[in-house]
Amino acid sequence: MAKAKKATENTEATSAFTLQERENGIAILTIDVPGESMNTLKIEFSEQISVMLDQIESNNNIKGVVVVSGKDNSFVAGADISMLASCExxxxxxxxxxxxQEIFQRIEDMQAHFVAAIHGPALGGGLELALACxxxxxxxxxxxxxxxxxxxxGLLPGSGGTQRLPRLIGVQKAMKMMLTGAPVRAKQALKYGIVDDMVPQSILLDVAIELAxxxxPAKKQPKLDLMGKFLEKTPFGRSTLFNQARKQTLAKTKGNYPAPELIIDCIESGISKGIEHGMRVEATNFGQLVMSAESEQLRNIFFATTEMKKETGVSGVxxxxxxxxGVLGGGLMGGGIAFVTATKAGLPARIKDIRPEGIANAMKYSYDLLNKKVKRRFIRKSEMQKQMSLLTGSxxxxxxxxxxxxxxxxxxxxTLKQNMVNDVETHCNENTIFASNTSSIPIGQIxxxxxxxxxxxxxxYFSPVDKMPLAExxxxxKTSDLTISTTVDLARKQGKTPIVVKDGAGFYVNRILAPYMNEAANVLLAGEPIEHIDNALVKFGFPVGPVKLLDEVGIDVGTKIIPILMAQFGDRFKSADAFDKVLADDRKGKKNKRGFYAYTGKKPGxxxxxSVYELLGITPAKGLSGNEIAERCVLMMLNEAAMCLDEDVIRSPRDGDIGAIFGIGFPPFLGGPFRYMDKLGAQHVVDRLNHYASQFGDKFTPAQRLLDMAKNKQTFY
Known part of the structure; x- marks a missing residue:
């Protein structure tokens, strides 16, 4: 490798960019944001990078530039989104x-050959920078x-990403990446044509220099099969492609998220009217989305979870x-817990079950998930074997x-759980923490x-453990501070977002879920069709409706918590008779293929x-609007969340919002129960609760916290 001839650096010592010229006509442009663990692009960098580009342009000796990260764990992990808060x-x-767009266009227009050498995440603005090379x-x-x-x-790529990526890899692949937001691994990036080469990290810089x-190179054309050429290269095909994309997007978002549709608009504008027009549409749409209520709430969630990652369970401990x-029980939950312990936390997990088959099932759970990753080439077989070796059982x-x-x-x-505590205290060491994955029994009793x-x-944990991000x-x-901090640390290592909640029936998530589910059952017993109820809540923004959710979780499991809640909180949690009748008919939901939904025929589930209507003695007919059904069910959840905050079940509105979004799929674009109540206003929430209390009784009585807030015109945030 050629020796460094001279180093030209930005006069400001705090610059995130340094330029090093080498004898072979190649310059290394290094991005290293001071004081940050990962590189993120900030608004003030535009001046710094302009200085670098001026130097490159004025130096005829520089024929090629390699853009590289000074961090060993990331290229550029995206733009610093906190800068958007200043936009009025x-x-x-x-x-x-x-x-x-202007900075990246300037890079693309440079005479020197710019090569991005990517190691670690290149996301958002980081990938847009690489695409401009x-x-x-x-x-x-x-x-x-x-x-x-x-x-x-709730945003779109705003620095040329909606224009450059489709031109590089084709509209369909680019649209999929932008509409899901899911990243691709190195091998897939090579296959798609996003990168020109993939090499071991040890020779990455050498290969990039050689390429520079x-x-x-001339502008590459995306590799398309025959159908791809028809859909992307003919006017009729493009029209079909974009129409289908819009239809499928609307079916998924229910119109609650504006970003996906505006992404499609940007791509279509650029493809049909040229890249300059596409860039203008991209910038306009980006501006519109930054100011949208949906994006504001999604950014709030991002900041909240980032903040939570820095916290220990107890401050200062x-x-x-x-x-x-150790994991006791080899069922679905035990298998899932062992899986995230080995694969995410990288810790040995010892599984105990009373039957060898239980251990085998727990092992198979991890094997199947990892094997799927191997088949999709996300991980190597050796990595799978390494992770499986962390699992043992007896x-x-x-x-x-x-x-x-x-x-x-x-x-x-x-009784079983108390016996387990005794067993662990007998067979483990004096510092071993006993953590119960109970969903309903108060920990003080255990x-x-x-x-x-x-x-x-x-x-x-929430089921399925490998997918659901929350842990309570x-x-x-009597739990010690050390036990709390250690358990929070473990949950985070397992890839979870943990919230610390106070002991009590249902804890937080199941406690706010129960009245919501009960109200859905009451609406059903009043004669509303099941699909009408579920559609109303899906349109509101939940991933599945309440009746469908009960079938998915298991009607027997979902209703087991009700007596425990009633024992602590009284008749407010009294469940609808529907549940008893359905259980008496041996309907447990999806798991025994008998529930509110049919699991035979062409469309199982x-x-x-x-036949469930006959069982419940009702003739289904729509009497209520979808909005009224959603409002009744959601108000029960909101009211209970306010009570939980009042009783210190949760530590803050932030924890309550994250718990509801990550635990039960409360609509993210609404920001969680507390952000949503702030948007509605405490007085409005109280008025609507009183409206329904006059029709349906005390269960709708507003929480004292809400009454006080309405009186004093307060908000949660």
């Missing part, structure tokens, strides 16, 4: 987009991923070091002596006979089992 109008945000090389490392995730924040010494985890407590935390995932039976109650805690960490009144 759509024009302000549009100007940010235009600024990014003339060539791209990436490392084959598992950390390397390329994507445009802006849609997840060559002439700038560092977690204990974790070396090994039918007794051998191998549990050195476990730091033992997570119990057995049946919802208080710890009631413990010798070391300070080491007993709740760690409530439940401390009873898609159509209502009409």
């Amino acid at each position: 109008t759509a024009e302000d945000a549009q100007a940010i987009s235009q600024g990014g 003339h060539s791209r090389v990436c490392s084959d490392d598992s950390k390397t991923q390329l994507g445009l995730p802006e849609v997840q924040l 010494q060559k002439s700038k 560092e977690p204990a070091k974790l070396h090994k985890i 039918v007794d407590y051998s191998g549990f002596g050195d476990a730091d935390v033992v997570i119990e995932a057995v049946f919802e039976d208080l 710890a009631d006979k413990a010798k070391r109650p300070e080491q007993v805690i709740g760690l409530h 960490v439940i401390a009873h009144d 898609k159509e209502v089992d009409e």
